[in-house]
Amino acid sequence: MQALLIDDEIVAVNALKRRVDWSRYHVDQVFTAQSMQEAQEIFRQQKIDFMLCDIEMPNGSGLELFEWVKIYYPLTECVYVTCHPEYKYIRKALKLGSADYILKPIDYEELDEVLCELVKRLDKATENTEKIEKIPDEIMQKLISQNVHTEQDQMIRDAKQFILEHIQETIYVEAIANQVHLNEQYLMRLFKKETGMTILEYITNERVTMAAELLVETNFPIVTVADSVGYGNYSYFTKIFKRYMGDNPKTYRQKHKTAE
Template identity: 35%
Template structure:
């Protein structure tokens, strides 16, 4: 045991009490003597005040006898171990003491060897019980993590039911769930009265499932903001735990884009656009192709396609099934091209019928070459449109941000203002400005906050004027940006 156990000693005989206090080396027994008493009522008061781990008590005491005391201890402090001693060797006393679960029953006169043996027995029992409790807690936490992982991977009412069964009463208090993901091991179990964060490992990703008890409290956001050296993506917050799987899928997508946009920091799925944009039927391969199309990474796209085609040929699919899979990839690429806002009809001539082109092909090699050519044409067109539209669109967006940063300004609203798909806009903005939309908005807000702090404006008012409804959240962001709290920054300004 690393911490000293607490013991209390009660006996109505002054000589016995003093003798035991002096003669026993309590520390070598692994305990600290925290209380003594000569009558039962004073003993009960001491027990309630000090909550000892071990009680050594005489049976015959005025006010309340030792057995009555043990009975009360058993009700109020069931983990406390009791040792009794008495000069009366009566079977009824022994039987009742054993019924009450005493560790040892010692007859007077007590030898030091006997009492040390009794104390050691109590210490060992407590250590064993503590170890069992720890193992039980670890086992329960492991089971809970498994149920939470099932909730993330499967979603639905069955997974929720199993999670509720493992979580007990806490589950009834949950009013929402948010999932975050990182490639780094940065999440630990934490929380407060408004949320609980449970970390789980899902494949290669480290995942945090945040159960909300109060959706109006944003303390959980401070938790993620504090992981500034890691790249984190988070999904939307949903009221039903059954939708944890959707939030997880969104978190993975946000993480992927966050790595491209920020390298480090927290990217929220809401920043990437409408949650309905997630297609639950997309395969990992299709997600990868769409991602590379959107960011305009032609070498990676062509390499992904080449790797896909190698595996595709090995599968030896029926011609109709092969046609459907290749056709779906091309159609997804054309949908991604629409996000540019350009005239995507320019990519292909009127009456373009890719399914008819595929059907005319005789070999898998022809199909593979066709797919490569089609996707290369799509990304080349997207890159040309991007280069033409980039400067004007971002300039227009910056003007809008500079005029509206003092309120809740979503990336979706700014993208709508410049008539662009929000995901495409976020990538274009990063390419043009060298930093993400959210980081640019934060920089604008923090510079304005520094200016207002210098003017002596109250922190709560500054928080609201630069677009933060909660002063605590504003303070966390400000410290991350400047290395100082708003108060420290104001004092430094006065001293300069």
């Protein structure tokens, strides 16, 4: 496992690297960066499992960095380590799906609890990818028909179909771009222009839509539904589902199964 520490204060990042027993969390290598740009370069060269990141930095905040990471490296988890207790920061961090939010000065016992829980979740996510339930063909075809056949632009139609066919997997923008033979940046601009959504927003929307179908049309346990649509983090899945559908998965299932 590999970790990345990002803080514009070199003293802070070196102290964090030195004081934590990284082997306790199965971390073989720890990288450091002092800016968003340095962090992005490391991501391009290394597989980063999780990052500990400050929020306010020059030339790109930790929040902007994690938004970028969610698009290009969606499996990477993030824990914010910052001196900013303001609600607006915490809310944005949680909305992005960060694993936790720790205030400076760091309480290393608290950090230990957070990292232990994070590593357990990463290990479980790896195990779950090996035993995901197959989405019933009728549900898959229904969503593909609704989303792909109404799209006018062939490139966007192909991109949507690729996303839906790989909805149970980790979906990288690079893979979508390769499928439709477009530059990544051009694809993201075209997708936003044609659909009104970013690729990440579309993926999230389709995962929630598919989860809703599975909750009503199957008897899969809710944690299995989460895994089946690409969410290894159950609590994050519940949070996202409620934001989109207005109810948590359990309540949504009860309402719609009863309605039928």
